[in-house]
Amino acid sequence: MTDGTRLLTILLKASEKAANIARVCRQDSVLFKLLVQEKSDEEKNPRFFQDFKTLADVLIQETIRHDIEIEFPELAKMVQGEENNIFSNTLGESVIVEIQSxxxxxxxxxxKVMASEWETAKLLASEVHRNIDLSEVPFTVKIPADLDIxxxxxxxxxxxxxxTADYINGGETIDIESGLHLNGLRCVTVLIGVYLKSTGxxxxxxxxxxFYTNFNxxxxxxxxxxxxxxxxxxxxIANGGDSNKVAVLSRCEDDYLKNKLLANNFxxxxxxxxxxxxxxxxxxxxxxxxxxxxxxxxxxTCAPQSLLLSLGGGILDYQKFITNPDSDDLxxxxxxxxxxFSNSGGLIAYRNKEILEILKFILCK
Known part of the structure; x- marks a missing residue:
């Protein structure tokens, strides 16, 4: 097994362990409320008036880091995440969340974090230290044995x-026409992306x-x-699929862009x-x-961008695209x-390059 294949195997198992932790943390609604902590001004996403981190966020990040380090010690300092690992408990004590031996x-x-909720702490710790078998990870295509990394x-x-807001609030709203979930637990994802330091x-x-399906x-x-x-x-993910001119946007998107898309039958x-x-x-x-x-x-963006690149698509810098859509540096x-660490120029995520020609006509004229 090559290092690339071994790394992908580890990341898949770590992602499923992360998913298990996320599900466990939501099982008890009373306890879950204790685990939610508002981020500091320095940590907040400027789009939101309130931004939250949860123990699940911090614990998952540190668990993934821990599991990668076990298999690849040289990557210990190369794993970065959204959250810092300092959490405050209900007594006002700051606790550094690190996976123990x-x-x-x-x-x-x-x-210490959960106000001495020992049974739940034990349950979470058992998930953190449990060995996940690859057969437990729900994916559909066999991993190649020769991935080169x-x-x-x-x-x-x-x-x-x-x-995180959808993770906290739960619920579900679906767009009937497209089948896309507008909010709720289905919109929650665990993202692990690998990039080349030499090229970015x-x-x-x-x-x-x-939270893909719910049965009983x-x-x-x-x-x-x-x-x-x-x-x-x-x-x-399988290749193929015809264009239906469906654009998915954030709720904060500018009316200028919306009007451009609407005028061109998106x-x-x-x-x-x-x-x-x-x-x-x-x-x-x-x-x-x-x-x-x-x-x-x-x-x-790092993890899902890899999916798009593997399918012939990608993610472009929005501002660079509308300024010079034919550039090789998009x-x-x-x-x-x-x-x-922000994608300061915005982004355009696409699967089929044909959509870029349509957007070039709409946005760059």
Whole structure:
């Protein structure tokens, strides 16, 4: 098994462990309310008046980091995520959430966060330290045995729970015409993206939807993966799909862009979660996701961008595209020299290049 295949296997198992933790954290509504903490002004997404992190966010991020480090110790410092790992308990004490050497020690640490809720802390710790078998991960396409990745040249971005507000609020609203979920738990994703430090190009991504189906009150998820290098793409999502001119947007999108799309017979759907919106493009449920604002971050886009690249699509910088759509320097990249983690120029996520010609006519004239 090559390092690339081994890494993808680890990321898939880590994503399912993350999904299990996310589901466990929502089982007890009273306890769940104790786990929600408002972010500081420095951490908030400027789009939102309130932005929250949860213990699930922090615990998932640290669990993924921990599991990657076990298999690839050299990647320990190369794993970055949205959340810091400091959480305040109900007594006002700050607790650094780190995965301990065994389940008992992790239980003791989590109990500090959760006002001595030892049984729940033990349950979460058991999920953190449980060995996940690949057969437990819900994906549909066999992993190739020869994925080529140079471990020394990669960095990793994690969004432990993308669309935290929907994770907290729950619920579900569906657009009948497109079948897209506008908000709710279906819009929640776990995102793990791998990029090349030498070029900033995404190369491997895993997207897990922990709350994909609900049967008798029990949630089950689904996972997707994509690999792309030197024009060779492997993906768990099938190719194909005709354009229906469906554009998925954020609720904060400018009326100028909406009017342009409406005038050119696009159906517009406003949905939650950057990860979910990009995934909907990869799955062919939407033709394009357009965001004119710089309100997404590297952890939002690295993983699903890898899926799109493996399918022949990608994510472009919106501002660069409308200024010079024929430039060779439009792709969103992840170079480590930058300290600004936002996709400040906005983005255009697409699966089929034909849609870019339509957008060039609409947006660049």
């Amino acid at each position: 065994d389940s008992d020690k992790t239980t003791a640490l989590l109990a 140079c471990i020394k040249d990669i960095g990793i971005w994690i969004d432990p729970i993308d669309s 190009d995404p190369i491997l991504g895993v997207v897990n939807q922990p 009150g029990m949630w089950k998820g689904i996972s997707y993966w994509g690999y792309n290098k030197n024009g060779i793409g492997e993906c768990s 159906t517009m759907v406003e949905a939650s979660g950057a990860g979910y919106k990009i995934l909907s493009v990869a799955l062919g449920q939407a033709d394009v996701y357009i965001l004119s604002k710089g309100s997404t971050y590297r952890w939002d 792709n969103v990249k992840y170079l480590t020299s930058s300290t600004n």
